[in-house]
Amino acid sequence: MLKCSHVLCKVDDLRATVRDYEELGFTVEWGSAPERAHNALIWFAEGPFIELFELPRAFAFLRWPLGAVFGAAAGARLARWAGPGEGWRDLALETADTDLAGVRSALRGAGVPVSRVMKGRRTRPDGGPVRYQFLAPRPAALPFVVSAYDPPQRPARIVHPNGARGIARVRMGVAEADRPFYDALIGEDRWLAAEPAARTGVLGVAVAGLESEPDPAKLHGAQLTAATRKDV
Incomplete structure (x- = not known):
């Protein structure tokens, strides 16, 4: 069963955004080393988290090569992420598995057009690797699907100065x-x-x-x- 994983907010300047959210009283965790990070995360003890991300508009031109490799749904998703403007840009659904092959098969059986499974990886600020998979349904406005993180990423303890639970x-x-x-x-x-x-x-x-x-x-x-x- 797919459940809400996280909500993605597209921003123009990630570092300025992190400063603003910290001033609002949120505890923000960088996705990778701050000097090269493209995303930052606002975790909670349970349930969905918030991802702040920055993606140059030029990435929209990768729509066609990405689509050629992983399917049109993947290219359309990238173009959506790279579009102009700030604010909520997408919603991710997750499974408890680290492999999405079964989910992809089930969605195709239900008549939902989906991309091929794509593999992602990033390096945390502490140097530890994070691996995951994702796939993109079509139309691109629909939520996309991510696997469980390998290893799990939710912090053991999260405290937000503004009281957010x-x-x-x-x-x-x-x-x-x-x-x-x-x-x-x-x-x-x-x-x-x-x-x-x-x-x-x-x-x-x-x-x-x-x-x-x-x-x-x-x-x-x-x-x-x-x-x-x-x-x-």
């Missing part, structure tokens, strides 16, 4: 044409709330435990709010 709700807009594919990807998920929308994509994230509403000027386009009683 975890993501209470991810509002996901789903276009009518995408709904059959969305339903094939996702079953019941305690963190996801799908609602009709003109375009498929993340609409907002509610975080439990925040002591006050974050300053929108420091969120870099992300619609992130303090959770209310209805979100929990």
Whole structure:
């Protein structure tokens, strides 16, 4: 069963964004050595985490070579990630397995067009390797799928000075044409709330435990709010 793994926020300047989120009271972990990192992570004790990432627009031109190797769905996903603007850009679903071959077969059997399985790797700031796999469904606005990290990455203890305890709700807009594919990807998920929308994509994230509403000027386009009683 696929479940919500993390929400991705595209930013123009990763280092400035990390500073702003730390000023908002979040504890942020660099994905790799800070001087060369392209992503940073906001973990919680359980449930989905937030990934902040920076990707130059020029990467959109790799859509065709990537698509030729891994399938059109992979190329379309890269172009989506590299598009202009800041804010929520994607939603990842995860499995408990480190291999996605079975998931890919199941999704294809359910009629969901998917890319070939792609292998990823990064080196943590402490020098340790992180391996994972991912695949991209089509249309590109649908959530993508990641394997479990090898080795597991969630910190043993996470404390946010602003009181944040975890993501209470991810509002996901789903276009009518995408709904059959969305339903094939996702079953019941305690963190996801799908609602009709003109375009498929993340609409907002509610975080439990925040002591006050974050300053929108420091969120870099992300619609992130303090959770209310209805979100929990």
